[in-house]
Every structure is written in structure tokens, then in C-alpha cells.
Amino acid sequence: xxxxxxxxxxxxxxxxxxxxxxxxxxxxxxxxxxxxxxxxxxxxxxxxxxxxxxxxxxxxxxxxxxxxxxxxxxxxxxxxxxxxxxxxxxxxxxxxxxxxxxxxxxxxxxxxxxxxxxxxxxxxxxxxxxxxxxxxxxxxxxxxxxxxxxxxxxxxxxxxxxxxxxxxxxxxxxxxxxxxxxxxxxxxxxxxxxxxxxxxxxxxxxxxxxxxxxxxxxxxxxxxxxxxxxxxxxxxxxxxxxxxxxxxxxxxxxxxx
Amino acid sequence: xxxxxxxxxxxxxxxxxxxxxxxxxxxxxxxxxxxxxxxxxxxxxxxxxxxxxxxxxxxxxxxxxxxxxxxx
Numbered sequence: 606x607x608x609x610x611x612x613x614x615x616x617x618x619x620x621x622x623x624x625x626x627x628x629x630x631x632x633x634x635x636x637x638x639x640x641x642x643x644x645x646x647x648x649x650x651x652x653x654x655x656x657x658x659x660x661x662x663x664x665x666x667x668x669x670x671x672x673x674x675x676x677x678x679x680x681x682x683x684x685x686x687x688x689x690x691x692x693x694x695x696x697x698x699x700x701x702x703x704x705x706x707x708x709x710x711x712x713x714x715x716x717x718x719x720x721x722x723x724x725x726x727x728x729x730x731x732x733x734x735x736x737x738x739x740x741x742x743x744x745x746x747x748x749x750x751x752x753x754x755x756x757x758x759x760x761x762x763x764x765x766x767x768x769x770x771x772x773x774x775x776x777x778x779x780x781x782x783x784x785x786x787x788x789x790x791x792x793x794x795x796x797x798x799x800x801x802x803x804x805x806x807x808x809x810x811x812x813x814x815x816x817x818x819x820x821x822x823x824x825x826x827x828x829x830x831x832x833x834x835x836x837x838x839x840x841x842x843x844x845x846x847x848x849x850x851x852x853x854x855x856x857x858x859x860x861x862x
Numbered sequence: 863x864x865x866x867x868x869x870x871x872x873x874x875x876x877x878x879x880x881x882x883x884x885x886x887x888x889x890x891x892x893x894x895x896x897x898x899x900x901x902x903x904x905x906x907x908x909x910x911x912x913x914x915x916x917x918x919x920x921x922x923x924x925x926x927x928x929x930x931x932x933x934x
Contacts, residue, residue: 625934635932650933651901653874653926659894664932680934690903694928697908698901765934814934 609838611809613787614703614735614756616674620645621804622834623676623789625814629823632667638817639668641827648678648705648812651695670699676737678705680765683718685725692734704729705759707739715765715792719746723753730754739791742772744779751786758784759812762803763793766815770799774806781807797826797833804837805845869921880919887914890927900929 610617623646629635639647647668655661677695679688685708692704708725710718717740729736730753737757738750747758760780763769770793771777781788787809794800794813803811811834820826868879873893880889886909890897902909903926909917 626932627934629932632932648934649930651928652931652933654893654895654900654929656874656876656893656895656927663899664930665899675930677930678933690906693908694901694903694926695930696901697911698899698929 609842611787613737616703618645618674620831620834621789621810621838622800622830623648623810623812624817624827624830625678625812626664626668627680627814628818632662632664634823635664635818636667638823638827639673641824641831642817643831644673646674646676648676648680648814650680651677651691651698674703675699675701676703676705677701679707681709682707683709683721685721685728688721688725689728689732692729692736693732696734702733703735703756704737705739706736706755717741717761719743723749726750726753726755737789742776742780744776744783747780747788748783751784755786757787757789757809759789759791761792762790762799763795765792767793768795768816768819769793770795771802771806774802777803777808778806794830797829800830800833801837801840804834805841807841810834869919871919871921871923871925873925874927882921884919885915886917886919886925889919889925890914893927895927900927902927 610619620643622642622644624642624644625648626635679691682688688708706725708718708721710716726736726738735756737759738755739759740746742760762771789810789812790803790808791812794816800811817823817827867882869882871878887897897914905924
């Protein structure tokens with residue numbers, strides 16, 4: 606078997622784990638967690654520069670955008686217009702067309718607003734962006750996003766930051782089966798087994814932030830997630846055994862004394 | 863414009879006065895920013911990085927200057 610890679614918008618990656626860069630105690634811890642995770646892509650936010658204290662260290666001083674792909678994200682945007690504006694700025698700041706779109710519907714659940722998300726996807730694609738799109742775990746919405754030009758479908762496993770794990774395996778699996786672009790579970794992973802579940806369902810990758818950043822030892826959890834994603838991927842490729850309702854002995858019955 | 867040779871602008875929501883004839887690149891440098899590490903929006907339109915030195919700051923301009931920060 607050759608290298609098990611995945612490709613999004615013409616770029617090929619080996620790691621199937623994408624990690625966020627929010628909520629860390631320090632840039633040093635963040636960089637160490639990214640290294641331990643093996644991630645080749647990190648999500649970043651676009652925010653106003655700190656004019657009152659411009660000498661503050663920058664994320665780019667700790668995580669090199671030349672070696673790690675920065676995926677600008679629109680977290681915190683609640684309308685298509687805000688998200689598009691943010692990504693136009695991101696493109697200017699970094700020069701990247703590959704972006705992550707998320708348009709949220711409400712603060713309480715941070716559930717995506719799919720009407721605004723679809724509208725933003727259409728505009729971004731017209732403007733030459735390659736949006737990887739955060740969405741509900743709905744196979745029809747996923748298909749509509751793909752038709753609109755999304756380069757990857759990123760359904761939530763559970764609400765952002767909840768750590769509840771994959772709540773609806775059936776719909777995630779339906780999205781995987783129906784999509785021609787990569788599918789990555791984005792949001793909801795709490796611990797390593799959740800990441801493995803996503804990969805066992807056939808997802809191309811997993812994106813997480815809080816599960817690593819809020820672990821007691823984020824660097825160790827980053828490594829756990831790396832291994833969990835790899836284990837889940839291998840289990841998916843290996844093809845799991847069928848499930849039975851009753852026992853089936855592993856030792857031969859013939860030759861019993 | 864008032865007669866002290868300065869103009870009034872907004873940067874990231876805050877009012878500021880800068881010398882008339884300042885370029886957007888000058889403005890960024892005066893704020894202590896490296897133009898290569900930020901993106902600038904002027905009156906809701908992106909100023910391409912290649913044009914930062916050519917675009918003059920005008921009275922009443924509204925700027926958003928952003929960069930990448932940690933996020934999900």
C-alpha cells in the first residue's frame with residue numbers, strides 16, 4: 606500500500622488531523638501541541654491587530670506558516686457578509702485561497718446557519734476561494750454545499766467546544782457516502798475515541814481545538830489524538846468484522862479433550 | 863481637515879489624527895505594525911498589500927487592520 610494521503614483542492618496531506626490554535630495557555634504550549642499532533646494544517650482566526658501594544662508576539666512567530674498550512678476560519682461570524690469580509694482580509698493577509706467557512710446561527714449552540722452558510726459558499730467560490738465548509742450533520746445540506754463548490758464538507762460531531770463526541774454516526778456516514786469531496790468531522794470531539802469513531806466512519810479527517818487545548822496535558826492529548834486518528838483510519842481501511850448478536854468462539858471446537 | 867496639517871481617521875474603531883499625505887504603509891509603520899504581517903481594509907475595501915505604499919490616507923477614512931490570531 607502506498608502512502609495514505611488525502612487531497613483537498615489539489616493539495617495533498619499525510620496527516621488527517623487538523624488542529625485549532627485557540628484557548629492555549631501560551632504560544633509555546635500551542636506550538637508544542639501542534640508538533641505532537643503531527644498536524645499539517647492549523648485553523649486560525651482573523652482579528653484586529655493590537656494597536657495599543659503592537660510589540661506583542663504573534664502566532665506566526667511560533668507556528669511557521671511556511672511549514673504548517675494556515676487555514677483561516679470565520680469563527681464568530683453570524684452572517685454571510687461578515688464571513689466573506691473576514692475571508693477577503695484573510696486572503697490579503699496570507700495570500701491563501703484555501704479557507705474554512707463557518708457561519709453560526711446562535712451563540713448558545715454555535716450551530717451553523719445553513720442558509721447563510723450556503724449563500725457565503727456561493728459568493729466565496731465566485732470570488733475564487735476554496736472553502737472548506739463547517740455544516741450541520743445533514744446529508745442534503747452537505748450535497749448542496751458540494752454543488753455550490755465547497756472543497757470539503759465539515760459536519761459537526763456535536764456542538765463546538767462541547768466535547769460530547771460524534772452524536773449521529775448515521776448521518777455522518779451518509780455524508781461520507783454521498784460526498785465526492787473530503788469529509789472531515791469538525792467540532793464535538795472530546796477525547797481520543799471520538800476521533801477514532803469519526804475515522805472509522807470513513808471520514809477523511811478530523812478537526813479539533815478544545816479537546817486538545819483544554820486537556821490537562823494538551824501536548825500529551827495532541828499525541829493521543831494523532832494516534833487515535835491513525836488508528837481509526839487503519840481500522841476503516843482494514844474493514845471491521847461483522848457484528849453478531851451472540852458469541853462466536855475464537856478457538857476451534859474440534860479436538861476438544 | 864483642520865489647519866494643523868492633520869486629518870481625522872478611524873483605525874479599528876478608534877479615532878486618530880495623522881499627518882496629511884501619509885500613505886497606508888506609513889500608517890501601519892507608525893502604529894508599530896509590519897505591513898507584511900497585516901491586512902488592511904479601507905472604507906470596507908481591501909487595500910492590496912502591493913498598493914499600501916501608494917494609497918494615501920484621506921480625511922474621514924475608516925480602517926480595519928487585522929492579522930492572524932489563535933482560533934478554532
